[in-house]
Amino acid sequence: MHHGYHDNNEPDLAKLQATMQAIELACSSIQMHVNPAAAEATILSLCQSPQPYKACQFILDNSQVPNARFQAAAAIRDAAIREWGFLSAHDKIKLISYCLNYVMQHAHSQEGYVQAKVSSVATQLMKRGWLEFQATEKDAFFQEVRQAVIGSRGLHVQFIGITILESLVSEFAPSTSTAIGLPREFHEQCRTSLELNYLKTIYCWAQEAALSVTNNIVQSNSEILEVKVCTAALRLMLQILNWEFQYSTSAVESTKKSINVFSTGVRFDVNSAKRSEYALVQPGPSWRDVLIHSGHVGWLLSLYGALRLKFSNHGYWLDCPIAVSARKLIVQLCSLTGAVFPSDSGQTQNQHILQLLSGILQWIDPPDVVSNAIKCGRSERPFGTITLLSTLMAEVLKDLMDTSTDEETWSWVARDILLDTWTTLLVPTDLTHPSMLLPPEGINAAANIFALIVESELKAASASVSSDEAEDYLQASISAMDERLCSYALIARAAVDVTVPLLTRLFTERFLRLHQVFCLSS
Known part of the structure; x- marks a missing residue:
C-alpha cells in the first residue's frame, strides 16, 4: 500500500480512498x-x-x-516532526492551520x-516551530484561537478554543511537554518565551x-453548554497558576529554610513533604493587575457562592466538574x-487572604453540619480562626472514631490537611516560648484537640487487637503514625501544661x- 503523497502533487482519488x-x-x-x-503494520506504514x-x-475529512x-492525526504529527527540516515555512504554517480549522469546524x-488529538498536533507543531516562526505568524495563530475563546463563533467553538490553549500550555510546561527529539535548551527557551509574552494574556x-x-x-435551571465552557475556562486558569514561574522574586523559600522547630531532641523538618499537597504560586509583579487588583478573587468567590446556593441540595454538586474546578x-x-x-x-x-477566608469559611461553618452533610453525600458562618480550626478537627476525629475502617475515608484526608494547617500555625519563630504563638483560647483549643x-x-489501636489482621495493621499504623507524630507533638507543646499531665496519667x-496482667499470669 502506497501512502507517500507529496503536497506538490495532486494525489489520485482512488489511491486516497484505498x-x-x-x-x-x-x-x-x-x-x-x-x-x-x-x-x-498498516498503520505504522502510514x-x-x-x-x-x-x-x-x-482520512480526517x-x-x-x-x-x-x-x-x-497521529501520522501528521509524526511525519511533520520527522520531516520538519525539509518542510517549507509555508507548509509548516499550513499544517497548523489545517488542524485548527479542523477542530473548529468539527466543534x-x-x-x-x-478533537483532542488534532488539537495536540496543532500545539506540538506550533511549539516545534516556535523559535523560527515570525511574530506575525504567532500572532495570527493566537488571534484565530482568541476569536474562538471569546465566543464569537458559538459555544461549541468557544469550548474548543479553550481546550486548544490548555493543550498549548501543557506542551510548553516542561513537566507535561511531549518529546520532539530536541534538547532541553529548546524546551526552556519556548517555556521562557511563553511565560514572558503570552501566559498572562491566555489567563x-x-x-x-x-x-x-x-x-x-x-x-x-437546566444543564446547559455554558457549564462546560466555564468549567474548561476555570481549568485553564488553574493550569496556568500551576505553572512553575521562573521570572518572579520571593523570599519565602529562604525564610522557610531558616526555620528549625526544635532546638534539641526531636527534629521536625518543615521542608519535608506535606501530607496534603499544595504549591506556592509566585507569578511575579507583572501579574498583580490580573490577580490582585482586578476583582478576580471576588468574582470567583461570588460565582462559587451563587452556584453552591443554587445546587448544594443536589447530591452531585460536591463532585461536579465546575464545582471541583472552582x-x-x-x-x-x-x-x-x-x-x-x-x-x-x-x-x-493580608487583605487578599482575608477576602478568601471570608468566602471559604461560609462553606465549612458550622463544622458539625458540614461533617454530617459530607457523610450524607452532600457538600460542605463567624468563628475565630483557631476556634474554627479546632472545631473542624474535633468533628473529623469524631468521624474517624465512629467509622473505624481501614479504608481511607474523607475524614482521613481531612485530618491530614488539618494537621498540616496546625503545623503551619504552630511552627515557632521564638524557640524559647513556643506556646506564645497562641492566645489563651488557642492553647485551650490545642489541649482539647x-x-x-x-x-x-x-x-x-484497641480495635486492632481483636482483628485477625492485627499484625498487618500494626506495621501500617506505625508507618502512618510516623508521618503524624511531629504534628501531634507541636499541638501538645502548644498546651504543655495540660498535655503532659494527660500523657502522664x-x-x-x-x-x-x-x-496487673503480669501478676495474674504469674
Whole structure:
C-alpha cells in the first residue's frame, strides 16, 4: 500500500480512498483483535511514509471511523516532526492551520478524543516551530484561537478554543511537554518565551470566557453548554497558576529554610513533604493587575457562592466538574505569594487572604453540619480562626472514631490537611516560648484537640487487637503514625501544661494494667 503523497502533487482519488479504507480496516481489526500485528503494520506504514499529509487529511475529512481519524492525526504529527527540516515555512504554517480549522469546524463532534488529538498536533507543531516562526505568524495563530475563546463563533467553538490553549500550555510546561527529539535548551527557551509574552494574556482570555457565560449558568435551571465552557475556562486558569514561574522574586523559600522547630531532641523538618499537597504560586509583579487588583478573587468567590446556593441540595454538586474546578482555583489563589503583592508591609496580601477566608469559611461553618452533610453525600458562618480550626478537627476525629475502617475515608484526608494547617500555625519563630504563638483560647483549643487525638489513636489501636489482621495493621499504623507524630507533638507543646499531665496519667494507667496482667499470669 502506497501512502507517500507529496503536497506538490495532486494525489489520485482512488489511491486516497484505498488508503483510507486500509486504515479503517486496520483500526477495526485492532478493535476486534483480528490479526492485530498486520493491522498495526498498516498503520505504522502510514506514519512512516514520506509526506503523508494529503492522505491523512483525506482520512480526517472523509472517514466515518473515529479511530482512523485519530491515527491520521497521529501520522501528521509524526511525519511533520520527522520531516520538519525539509518542510517549507509555508507548509509548516499550513499544517497548523489545517488542524485548527479542523477542530473548529468539527466543534460539535462527539468524538472528543479525536478533537483532542488534532488539537495536540496543532500545539506540538506550533511549539516545534516556535523559535523560527515570525511574530506575525504567532500572532495570527493566537488571534484565530482568541476569536474562538471569546465566543464569537458559538459555544461549541468557544469550548474548543479553550481546550486548544490548555493543550498549548501543557506542551510548553516542561513537566507535561511531549518529546520532539530536541534538547532541553529548546524546551526552556519556548517555556521562557511563553511565560514572558503570552501566559498572562491566555489567563485573561480564560477569565473573559468564564465571565461571558456565568450569568446564563446562574440563571438557568437546566444543564446547559455554558457549564462546560466555564468549567474548561476555570481549568485553564488553574493550569496556568500551576505553572512553575521562573521570572518572579520571593523570599519565602529562604525564610522557610531558616526555620528549625526544635532546638534539641526531636527534629521536625518543615521542608519535608506535606501530607496534603499544595504549591506556592509566585507569578511575579507583572501579574498583580490580573490577580490582585482586578476583582478576580471576588468574582470567583461570588460565582462559587451563587452556584453552591443554587445546587448544594443536589447530591452531585460536591463532585461536579465546575464545582471541583472552582474550588481548586480558589485554593491556588490562596497560595499566591511573593512579588505579585506590592511592598506595603503585607497589607495587600493580608487583605487578599482575608477576602478568601471570608468566602471559604461560609462553606465549612458550622463544622458539625458540614461533617454530617459530607457523610450524607452532600457538600460542605463567624468563628475565630483557631476556634474554627479546632472545631473542624474535633468533628473529623469524631468521624474517624465512629467509622473505624481501614479504608481511607474523607475524614482521613481531612485530618491530614488539618494537621498540616496546625503545623503551619504552630511552627515557632521564638524557640524559647513556643506556646506564645497562641492566645489563651488557642492553647485551650490545642489541649482539647490533643486529648481527642490521643483518644482516637488509642481507640484505633484497641480495635486492632481483636482483628485477625492485627499484625498487618500494626506495621501500617506505625508507618502512618510516623508521618503524624511531629504534628501531634507541636499541638501538645502548644498546651504543655495540660498535655503532659494527660500523657502522664494515661501512661500510669496503662503501666498499672500491664502490671496487673503480669501478676495474674504469674
